[in-house]
Amino acid sequence: MPYGVNAERKGDSMSIGSSYSDKKLVYVSSPSLENGKRNVEDARRFCNFVFNCGAVPFAPQLFFPQFLDMAFAENRKNAINAGIVVLAECDEVWAFGDRFSENMLLELQVADGLAIPMKFFNNACEGVVNLES
Numbered sequence: 001m002p003y004g005v006n007a008e009r010k011g012d013s014m015s016i017g018s019s020y021s022d023k024k025l026v027y028v029s030s031p032s033l034e035n036g037k038r039n040v041e042d043a044r045r046f047c048n049f050v051f052n053c054g055a056v057p058f059a060p061q062l063f064f065p066q067f068l069d070m071a072f073a074e075n076r077k078n079a080i081n082a083g084i085v086v087l088a089e090c091d092e093v094w095a096f097g098d099r100f101s102e103n104m105l106l107e108l109q110v111a112d113g114l115a116i117p118m119k120f121f122n123n124a125c126e127g128v129v130n131l132e133s
Contacts (some may be wrong), residue, residue: 024055024091027083027116029108031101032061042123046096049125070083084110094119 028046031039043059049058060083068075080103087093093111095104095118111118120128 025089026057027087027090027093027094027097027107027111028053028057028059028061029104030059030061030096030121031099032103042096046121046125048096049121050094055092058090059091060086080106083107087111088114090116092117092119094121096121096123096125097121 001082004057028043028050030043030046039061043061047057047059047062054065055059060079064075064079064082068079070076084107087107087110093107095108097104100108108118122128
């Protein structure tokens with residue numbers, strides 16, 4: 001396989017080489033709908049940060065707009081619901097930004113309900129210890 005990835009099927013699942021199987025899957029929660037272009041750039045930067053920390057990032061705000069037209073409310077709703085499905089499979093949720101959007105609050109509430117560990121960072125990707133609404 002290319003890039004030194006050793007992948008093989010085992011039953012109904014796929015096993016990839018140990019260099020990837022031990023990585024955490026991190027759900028990247030950040031503002032996405034308002035100020036679209038800047039938020040996309042921020043989400044890319046946040047994903048880069050997660051990746052450089054040794055984890056595998058998933059950012060719904062970058063993924064779903066690749067094939068869903070987010071100008072339509074139904075598509076936005078479906079993307080949010082699909083993102084929650086992925087969130088439930090993640091090892092951790094990392095929230096980024098200097099404020100929480102309504103969607104972020106939903107994501108954090110779901111993560112809390114599923115006992116998924118959460119980490120919080122400001123826009124500069126600096127860890128935040130004291131959170132105030």
